Amino acid sequence: MEPRNILAIDFGTTNTYFSKCPADQISPVGIDFGTGRDGLPTAILYRGDREPLVGEPALHEYGEASDGERSQYRLRTQFKPDIVSSDDAAHAAADFLRVVVQQAQRQHIALDPGKHDVIIGVPSEAHGPFQTKISQIAAEAGYGDVRLVDEPKGALLHHLWHKDFSPEEARRGILVIDFGGGTCDFAFLQSLQVSHSWGDMELGGRLFDDLFFQWLLEQNPGVLKAMEKAGDTYYVHSYLCREVKEFFSLTMARDRTEKVNKSVGRYGSLRGMDWDGFLERAKSYLPSPTFVLQMESMRVRAERILQRQKSMDLIDWFRTTLAHGLTEKAVATDQISRVILAGGSSQWPFVPDVVTETLGIDRSHLMRSDRPYAVISQGLAILPALQKNFEQTREKLRRDLPRFCQAQVRPLAERVTESYVTGVAADVTSELFDRTIRPIVEEFREKGGAVKTLRESIAAQVKANESKLRAILEKRMHTLQRGLPGELNELLRNWFESYGLSVGEKPIAEAQRGVIGQEIVQPDTPDLYSGIMDTVGWFVVALATAVGASISGGGGMALVAAGPAGWIAGAVIGAVVAFLAVRYGMSRAKELADTWNAPAWIVKNVLLPSRIARMRGDFQCRLKETLQRETKALQDELESRIRQVTEKQIEGLSEVAQL
Ligand SMILES: Nc1ncnc2c1ncn2[C@@H]1O[C@H](COP(=O)(O)OP(=O)(O)OP(=O)(O)O)[C@@H](O)[C@H]1O
Ligand SMILES: [Mg+2]
Incomplete structure (x- = not known):
């Protein structure tokens, strides 16, 4: 069967919102009942024999009626919370939903539940009896067999679709605050499921x-x-x-x-x-x-309102409702990574103030749509299309990930490692060869002596300069640490974006905060960035350690024995052997070469300045090769870690698909 279009209803205490969306295309539209606003007041006016009125006309008619007329009228509003306990409220709800459709059809507004799959939002505190009742009511009102979805999920889906955070981030702790006309609801979602909810039925x-x-x-x-x-x-x-x-x-x-x-x-x-x-x-x-x-x-x-005994602090009421709920439900504030502000009253400027103070989180972690009252119905309406879309995207990402790693992550890792290694080799050559080794070699050339002594004194100097080598590594490491996260982030962001997904960009959101007025709530960043930071942190340290070890070794002697000091000594020894071989034959010459006290005139002849210059080039080249060998494995590991970060994002998509 062709999937049918979706009609989603956020059936609120004060206002009710209807949104439509095709099943296979994420393009929700809110239904405007002619008031220029989304939705309509949840109100029905019974007028004796005449047909009831709903929404704005009902309130208006009642408001304008004379006392005489009013005695014939019966206005019912705010019946939603009572549908389980009061038959009267349940009837009002069914009548309301039915008359909305009739009234819409008369206004030529396309709203036919019979031609749609209907989704109705339910408060997350609502349990079995409420759900059963609302299903009955909907069926009775001609909406057929409806699907029920938690209201806060609607808000979450809306922001997900708007790329205010990534699917992966949506799995972590998100607090949805729905501050409406009659009530104020809080829901804490993890893995896209409501794990705690609370609220106040009178604060609105x-x-x-x-x-x-x-x-x-x-x-x-x-x-x-x-x-x-x-x-x-x-x-x-x-x-x-x-x-x-x-x-x-x-x-x-x-x-x-x-x-x-x-x-x-x-x-x-x-x-x-x-x-x-x-x-x-x-x-x-x-x-x-x-x-x-x-x-x-x-x-x-509404006891607290009706008693009218002592005055109350409205803003503090909001604050304590939030704070008490967190305490009672044992939700630690550090579990909350994002806060979604939904409901019309969340536009009060005190709301972001109170939320950031109470949770101790940064304003950049709050998000609010420009039409926060409409997000729930819109989010519910896109659920099937979004699921389908995410399902497809997830498959594509899985399929394309190896190629992305191969074609983009790997070259980046190679380029970055290469430039690190080249930089270190150049720095070490000028620090170690030019300042330390060359003077020793030149002195040896002037005075002659045993190759063994030459090797030992180079080794001693290298050791004495170890802290300078460490400083070189550290300086290079900082440069890497500053540049690499941004590059990786951009690479991944572009890749995800090419699939229509967002992964945000933390540094920019941080930077914008100061500029824009404090009232503006910024949607920002998912947490891909922290995954990248972790990976980069690990990579930089591992790279520096590997490079450090191959230059100066665990005990500081590796370089001396097998590394650069050995290469220099080797070059000198070759010349000495060649000289001795004439007199003693090759094998004896080799035995003698290391300890033979070569006179200066011989050394001068074999250690020509051009040869020393070549030594330098050779030194740098071999140093680079050694470092490249040491860091090869790290490139693979970086690639595989980035792959894991990406997999996690893809997992986030799976959860949406399973909602
Ligand atoms: N800019 C604004 N600042 C403060 N309040 C606003 C603003 N815009 C709308 N509101 C208020 O938001 C309320 C309506 O919000 P909303 O439509 O989300 O409520 P609702 O869903 O019907 O109510 P409930 O969730 O309590 O059942 C009204 O009280 C309206 O006056
Ligand atoms: Mg509401």
């Missing part, structure tokens, strides 16, 4: 709407009466004041020193709103009688 954006409502009343005495008289209170509270709030919040996100003015329909205006004024009100917030009445009339269960 509507409390802030109420804060602004009270601010409005404070600045415009008498306005409440006028509102009540006109039957506009609900509308002003939940709609106009929400707009004021969002405008204020967006302004503050840009610049907290601004002062904001905004008119509120025909009910006057709010003037001179500033961050301090907001903080002061948020610190000692008490729900307004209007708000409490509204909640009661909608039969919303």
Whole structure:
């Protein structure tokens, strides 16, 4: 059977979002019900014999209705949390979902659950009974047999698709904060599965709407009466004041020193709103009688709000909900590698502040889409297409990895090792040959003597200069350490990108942070980089050790015995043997050569300046060859480690494919 297109629903307490996406193509579209915003309020208005209204029209109609009309109406909102315990809530949910489709069809919005595979998000705290119930409700509302997926996974998938982190990183600890209109949910995901979740069913954006409502009343005495008289209170509270709030919040996100003015329909205006004024009100917030009445009339269960006993600190409420959950669920902050901010209220500029302070993590680890309220439904909608896509990509990566290693990683490793070795050989030649060995050889040429003594004094000088050799290695090592990670990172990043995958680029994200305003939450880097850093760290140390050992050996004598000191002595001995052979014959000459005290005139004749110059070239060349031999195995090992880092990324893809 042809895979059908996907319809994903983020059925929220306050708002519900619908997104569509083809099954084989990652291109989600949010459904706009004509308000210019994504989604619609989760609200249904029963109007006696007339057909119910849902979404914005329901709230509006109820808000504008006269007392007489209202007595005929029944508005139901925020029913989602109660669908298991209350039949009434379950009916409201089913009616809501059904009427949304009818209303959409009348508006010629293509929304036909019958023609789609339907995915519905469920809160991660929700257990069996909730899931059973929501499935029943969906079936009853005409959505067929729906697939349920944890809401926070939607947010995670959305950011994964946007390449805000790599699949491999998505396997590690990711905290999803969904701060919506009515609730605030936290979920900690590992290996793309929710391992802990918690939240607060009363802490949501509507409390802030109420804060602004009270601010409005404070600045415009008498306005409440006028509102009540006109039957506009609900509308002003939940709609106009929400707009004021969002405008204020967006302004503050840009610049907290601004002062904001905004008119509120025909009910006057709010003037001179500033961050301090907001903080002061948020610190000692008490729900307004209007708000409490509204909640009661909608039969919303929210003890802390309805009791209205002592004032509360809204920002601290958010902070403690986060902190207590972490403690209670024993989630260590160092397990959290990324934080996704979802839900409309996560746009409050205090949210990133509180999160970074509480978790002690850097702002660059937070990410938030520019439409954080829509990420869950969009992420759910792309799930099948993303899975398919990742499945294919994973196969391709697996297939192409050996060729990539062969054609790109290996040449890089070779080039890097080669340039390290060449550099070390050049430095050592000038330090050791020019400054140390050449003067000894020249003195030997002037004075003559035994080759054995020559060898020993070169050996002693080499040993005396060991610390200089070490300094050369270290200097070269630092250069390597600075350059190599970037090169490897770029190589891998380009390779992954050629498959449409992201692996980020840490150094750039770090650098940008200072420049961009502090409110801007940066999506950044996956952790490929730390895998590369580990590998490079290992490689550089191993390279330096191998090179160091072949120059000065474990006890500092290898070079002396078999290395450069031996090569020089060998060259001199050859000439001496040639001279002695004339008198003693070849084999005797060889025996004598090492200890024979050669007179200066003979040495002068065999050790011509041109020969010393050749010795230098020979010295450098043989040094390089030795080092190359020693480091060959390391190139293979580097390649294989990079292969492992890459395999890990590919594994990350497998987990997405298995969601
Ligand atoms: N820029 C903004 N600053 C602060 N709050 C905002 C901003 N934009 C939207 N909001 C608020 O976000 C809330 C809506 O968020 P969202 O649609 O994610 O909630 P929801 O999913 O329906 O609610 P819940 O998750 O609680 O069931 C509203 O209170 C809205 O006013
Ligand atoms: Mg929500």
